[in-house]
Amino acid sequence: MTSAPRPIVIIGAGLAGLYTARLLHAANIPCVVLEVRDRIGGRILSVDAHGTPSADGFDLGPSWFWPQAQPVMAELVQELGLDVFPQASDGDVLFERMSREGPQRFQSYPQEARSFRLAGGTAALVHAIADALPADCIQLNSRVTQLALEADGVAVHVVRNGDAITMRASHVVAALPPRLLAHAVTFSPAIDEVARSKWSSTPTWMAPHAKFFALYERAFWADAGLSGTAQSMVGPMPEIHDATTASGQAALFGFVGVGAAQRAAMGDAALTNACMAQLIRLFGPEAGKPRATLLKDWAADDCTATGEDRVPGGHPMPDPAPWVTGEWADRLILGGSETSTSEPGYLAGAVTAAESAARRVILSANR
Numbered sequence: 001m002t003s004a005p006r007p008i009v010i011i012g013a014g015l016a017g018l019y020t021a022r023l024l025h026a027a028n029i030p031c032v033v034l035e036v037r038d039r040i041g042g043r044i045l046s047v048d049a050h051g052t053p054s055a056d057g058f059d060l061g062p063s064w065f066w067p068q069a070q071p072v073m074a075e076l077v078q079e080l081g082l083d084v085f086p087q088a089s090d091g092d093v094l095f096e097r098m099s100r101e102g103p104q105r106f107q108s109y110p111q112e113a114r115s116f117r118l119a120g121g122t123a124a125l126v127h128a129i130a131d132a133l134p135a136d137c138i139q140l141n142s143r144v145t146q147l148a149l150e151a152d153g154v155a156v157h158v159v160r161n162g163d164a165i166t167m168r169a170s171h172v173v174a175a176l177p178p179r180l181l182a183h184a185v186t187f188s189p190a191i192d193e194v195a196r197s198k199w200s201s202t203p204t205w206m207a208p209h210a211k212f213f214a215l216y217e218r219a220f221w222a223d224a225g226l227s228g229t230a231q232s233m234v235g236p237m238p239e240i241h242d243a244t245t246a247s248g249q250a251a252l253f254g255f256v257g258v259g260a261a262q263r264a265a266m267g268d269a270a271l272t273n274a275c276m277a278q279l280i281r282l283f284g285p286e287a288g289k290p291r292a293t294l295l296k297d298w299a300a301d302d303c304t305a306t307g308e309d310r311v312p313g314g315h316p317m318p319d320p321a322p323w324v325t326g327e328w329a330d331r332l333i334l335g336g337s338e339t340s341t342s343e344p345g346y347l348a349g350a351v352t353a354a355e356s357a358a359r360r361v362i363l364s365a366n367r
C-alpha cells in the first residue's frame with residue numbers, strides 16, 4: 001500500500017500564508033494552513049464597535065494600500081473583485097506644536113501616491129482568499145511548536161486546542177514574521193546560527209505599535225471643514241486620521257506614540273483617557289462623546305510580537321542573503337511579508353513573499 005503524498009504545511013493564516021495557499025491550490029498542490037489564533041488575518045484585523053472581528057469593521061491593523069506604488073496589491077484587489085475607496089483627506093489638517101498652544105490649521109495637499117482602503121475593512125482581503133480555499137485547508141487554534149527534519153520531509157508538531165499532534169509535510173512554508181519564528185518554534189536539527197540571527201534581527205513591521213479609535217454617530221469634524229487628519233508633537237497620538245468606514249460608520253484613529261513599556265505601565269484606561277483628551281483638544285467638545293473606543297496594542301500580542309518588538313526596530317530592509325541555510329534549506333521556506341525583496345513589512349510584501357514561496361514549492365514539486 002502506498003501512503004498519500006505529504007502536503008505542504010503553511011504556518012500562519014495571515015495574508016502571506018493564505019495567498020501562498022491560494023497559489024498552491026491553483027497549481028493543484030495539496031496544502032494545509034496552520035494558524036494559532038481562532039481567526040484568520042494575523043496583523044490584518046477589522047472589528048466592530050465591540051472589538052469583535054466583523055465584515056464591516058475598523059482596521060486595528062493595516063488600513064491602507066497604495067495602488068500606484070504597489071501594483072501587486074492593486075492587481076490582487078481587482079482579481080478578488082473587492083471594492084476600494086480613497087482615504088478621506090478633503091478639508092483642513094490640524095497641527096499641534098506644543099501643549100501651551102492651541103492647534104494650528106492648514107490647508108491639505110493631495111498625496112502623491114494616494115492611500116486607498118478596502119470596503120468592509122482590510123479583512124475583506126483575507127476572507128475573499130480564504131473563502132475560495134477548500135473547507136479543510138485552514139486549521140485554526142493550531143500552534144506549531146516544533147519542526148523536525150525527516151528523510152522524506154518534515155514532522156510538524158502542533159498543539160491544537162490543548163492536544164499535541166504531529167503532521168507530516170513534504171515542505172514547510174513559514175508565513176510569519178522571521179523574528180517570531182525564531183522565538184516560537186524549535187528546530188531539530190537546530191537552525192544554522194547565521195540564519196537564526198538574521199531572523200531574530202529582522203524587525204516585525206508595526207509590531208511595536210498601538211492604534212486607538214474613537215467611533216462617533218457622525219463625522220462632525222467635516223462640518224468644520226476638517227479632514228480628520230492631525231499631526232501632533234504633544235501626543236499621545238502623533239498622527240490622527242479619519243477612519244470612517246465605506247458604509248458610513250464615523251471614526252477617527254491615531255497611532256499611539258507612547259512606547260510599549262510605558263503603555264503597559266499606564267494601562268488601557270489611562271491611555272484611552274489621554275487619547276480622548278487629545279481628540280477633544282484638537283476637534284472640540286463633540287470629540288468627547290464617542291459611541292465606543294477601541295485600543296489595540298500589537299506589542300502585547302504574542303501571536304505577532306516578541307519582547308524585542310517592544311522597542312521600535314525600524315523598517316525591515318530587503319536582504320538578498322538566503323533566509324534558510326544548511327540542512328533545512330531544501331525543506332523550509334520563509335514566506336512572511338518581512339522576507340519579501342520588495343516592500344517588506346507591507347501588505348504588498350506579504351503578496352510578493354507568497355508568490356516567491358509558492359514558486360519555490362512548485363519548482364521542487366516538478367523536480
Ligand SMILES: Cc1cc2nc3c(=O)[nH]c(=O)nc-3n(C[C@H](O)[C@H](O)[C@H](O)COP(=O)(O)OP(=O)(O)OC[C@H]3O[C@@H](n4cnc5c(N)ncnc54)[C@H](O)[C@@H]3O)c2cc1C
Pocket residue numbers: 011012013014015016017034035036037040041042043044060061062063064065142143144145175176177180184185205206207209210211298303304335336337338345346347348349350
Ligand atoms: C498597526 C499596524 C498597521 C499596519 N498598517 C499597514 C498599512 O497601512 N499598509 C500596509 O501595507 N501594511 C501595514 N501593516 C503591515 C501589514 O499588516 C503586514 O505586512 C501584513 O499583514 C503581514 O502579513 P503576514 O501574513 O506576512 O504576517 P502576519 O499577518 O503576522 O501573519 C502571521 C500569522 O502567523 C500566525 N502564527 C504566529 N505564530 C504561529 C505559530 N507558532 N503557529 C501557527 N501560526 C502562527 C499568526 O497568528 C498570524 O496569523 C500594519 C501592521 C500593523 C500591526
